[in-house]
Amino acid sequence: MDQAPGSPQGPQDAPSLPKCYRHPDRDTGISCTRCERPICTECMISASVGFQCPECVRTGSGTGHAPDANRPRTIAGGSITDDSFLVTKILIGINVAVFVMVLALGERFLAETELIGYAYSPQLSEIVGVAHGQWYRLVTAVFLHQELPHILFNMLGLWFLGRIVEPALGRSRFIAVYLLSGLGGSALAYLLAAPNQPSLGASGAIFGLMGAFAVLARRTNIDMRPVLIILAVSLVLTFTRPDISWEGHIGGLVAGALITLGLVYAPRDRRTLVQLATCAAVLLLILATVVGRTVSLT
Template identity: 60%
Template sequence: MDQQPPAGQEPQPVGGPVGCYRHPDREAGVRCTRCDRPICPDCMVSASVGFQCPDCVRQGSGTGHHPAATTPRTLAGGTVAADPRLVTKILLGINVAVFVLVLAKGTALVDDLVLLGRANFYYGGPPEGIAEGQWYRLVTSMFLHQEVWHIAFNMLGLWWLGGPLEAVLGRVRYLALYLLSGLAGGALTYWLAAENQPSLGASGAIFGLLGATVVLMRRLRYDMRPVFTLLAINLVITFNPWGGIAWQAHVGGLVAGALIGFGMVHAPRERRNLVQFATCAAVLVAVVAIVIARSAALT
């Protein structure tokens, strides 16, 4: 349970940025428009003007205002949830469950789920892949891992980046960001990689979260140096000279995540849902167009 300071008081930092009044170890992005206390992204509730803290929202809910005006909302307009990491936990659980199935079933399951353009897995058998109509591989490959280091690295990234984003965006918007980033990474891989080159992993979706994190931190006017350092390290790993990494998935996910993140957190309040939906729809249309064009070229 979070410890809160007495009413009317807020933590006084010895130096540097002001900490959130509910989470003193977290840097505050803004101040509550009602009580002026500093609040971090997890505590930011969208109000008619600016953002309010959870305490002021609860106090305002009993004033007789219309329910829609007092419903706690996140920075992106999502509903504030009791567990801000629920979707992140579910996604993490699905990835781990599929990994356990792969350990139990072996390469046969990998062949059925991996991202593949067009190839023959079995001598004399028919070709398989997305070009043969197996579009489901764009989704299943996002949750597929074979190596312990691979799933461990991706799940750490999911936990570190996903939790704060889910709290800020809300569950539905966060899930859309994750899935569309993964699909975009898979589509770019399908387009640019060799048709018989298998690809798997949640890296495209994780890079999408990273791209959205960059946009969000810029929106909140945080110090950008840590996230730029993390981005640079990941890009160096992506384009390392030893190969073995589907850089297309990383780039596709990063670009899609940044675009969706921008649409989510910069959408004007009066047209927020429309702009957010249109941004997600545009990314999805681009994914479908790439897949159709590539499939036509391979068949």
């Protein structure tokens, strides 16, 4: 930013870095991902995302008798739990269970649950799709896989990203990011793809976790280059491989990034309100997209 004429700014006017709360004589640009207090390089302890201070590490692994006000929290204000990847494991289990149902029940089950905008289904001998009132397809398609390589690739991505994002956000916020990202991917696919073009898979939700990972890396001052490389490779594959719903990937990526921005940058005194408002705003945008597309098709 250029300086205004007549307002010279010298080194003495430059804003100073915060001081480490344990070493007040040391400047630092690093903060604890749990309590958000500034910490120097001597105090920082590596965590799954960012760094934590010695006190949070010590109390986080204690007996749990600390008062709620002093209990360590994630960077988004979520509770620290013993099993940091429980939701990730449950989501993988749900996806695998639905895949087994696809193998067992066949094409008819697929025709009833995949994402279709508006089309005639030979398997069901009727008009089907979101525009026909079957809004549940926006959700069921997120957990649906038809081929073994598809579910293997997506579950590996969910396991890798879930082990980073879930501990950083907490369980409830992680669920919100995953589900709303999946819905965001479904909504954009419904809006832009041909109305009779079916799509399915957890890729939209997983791209949402990728967007969350990028925001978390920026928030915790992690080197962004590895994150950007992963994101760039994923986007290249999205637009170069055949039979890929790029709309679902981009919709999930944008939704996940927007929600995580609201989660981790919310001011602490109004954190819950801002986080709920962010999730509600994304959900309303998704609903408006679906309603608008439905009106245009019907």
